[in-house]
Amino acid sequence: MDIAFLELSATALGIAIAVTLFAGFVKGAVGFAMPMIMISAFSSFLPPEIALSGLILPTLVTNLGQAFRDGLSAFIASLRKYWRFMTATIIFIAISAQFVRDIPQDLFLALLGVPITLYAILQLMGRSLAIRLQHQTRAEWVLGVIAGLYGGVSGVWGPPLIVYLMSIGVEKREMLRVQGVIFLIGAVILLAAHLNSGVMTGANTAFSALLVIPAIAGMAIGLRAGQHLDQVRFRWWTQVLLVLTGLNLLRRAIGL
Template identity: 60%
Template sequence: MEFLFGDLTATQLGLAVAVVLFAGFVKGAVGFAMPLIMVSAFSAFLPADVALAGLILPTLFTNLSQAFRQGWAPAVQTARDYRRFLIGTVVFILLSAQLFWLIPRMGYLLMLGVPVTAFAGAQLLGLPLALKLEHRARAEWILGVIGGLYGGISGIWGPPLLVYLLSTNVPKVQAVRAQGVVFLIGAIALLAAHLGTGLMQGPRLWFSALLVPAAMAGMWAGYRVQDRLDQARFRRWTQGLLVLSGLNLIRQAFWD
């Protein structure tokens, strides 16, 4: 056990599996929020480096499923449609990943907690988050870069994409697929970056691999919810969960 997972205890491993199972379920139902839930929960009982490593492989595999759920052709077309966002995200994930070891725990948690709470809280209150995109190509580049800067450090680059999708009134199925494609390519870049930084080596790599089956099981259960239940109602509950997750990150920054 120690050879594979280092200093992690059986209790920590069990809690991590439970968190990922739930996070996968939410992602299957609404298409996003998995890394946010994982980081928020993991930060309560895991070191920051282990928490980030833990989300990388589950994120990669669940986004592979989400991106190609309607087949290869729609996924490839979506990648072409969002190519500017993808390029900005990937390039800046690779750059910002090099800074992970320089960010103190308090700064790392606040960088995540404050924007996540603000974004989800605004959605929950019904405030309009759509931007007036007079120059769509420029908006794709800017939001992609922002997502990449956050992604390399935290493993989370979803909120800028969600704002963009809201702003362009993308239909539900296309929006969920777009999230899967962008998150998948970003996850590949994140894995490559942290193979280079040394984060994804040894016990941290094995820990991340351990969580993949739970993530996939949760996601397939979530798909059943996405297909059958009122999406708007479940999304509202998810927004509330994201607010709690963001507030938990802020609490940990100051009091843990």
């Protein structure tokens, strides 16, 4: 049976809902990795445009709560403190999003698979993502540009942000809030950019809106579970999953 207005089978839609529920759970428990999980899994059974559109609205909605978790004043303070990273990310999401339809699917899969796999493997090896920043301002701009370039075509811009925050020694609670703030701003720009690029058509937007429900449900469960889970082990299993999904993307990119 097909879901006519989405041009998806009921099986594909069911899998997408299950993936989104899990991704929301992970975000609620550890604060990140939702778009990486969604785009990695979606790209295994959905066309690139549908895969990308599916994560846009769930990412936008779930980041609202994370961004404002400490109140409006903390949200504004984060905007002021990290405005360089946000500016670079916003500009380059808007630019790179316009080229998403021009990227061949094999290249698209490789661009996703390589950084996601490397990021997860480094985490599993216990390697710190922190880097020595001799020029913090320059690093903030450069990593913001990288985040935006990847964000516009894939919806994933978290790893460069996490690298930057770890490199400047941000404490855990602030890191979670700043991730939410920047993810939220980026999600708004990503939505606007793909309304303009044509990716967020009526059917794709309906698909994305439908996935908001399991995303919120998963995040709510993850927030509660995160209070009791061993965060180290849970993150380990999350990184294992990302390695497997990243390798699967690379397998598909080279035609195996």
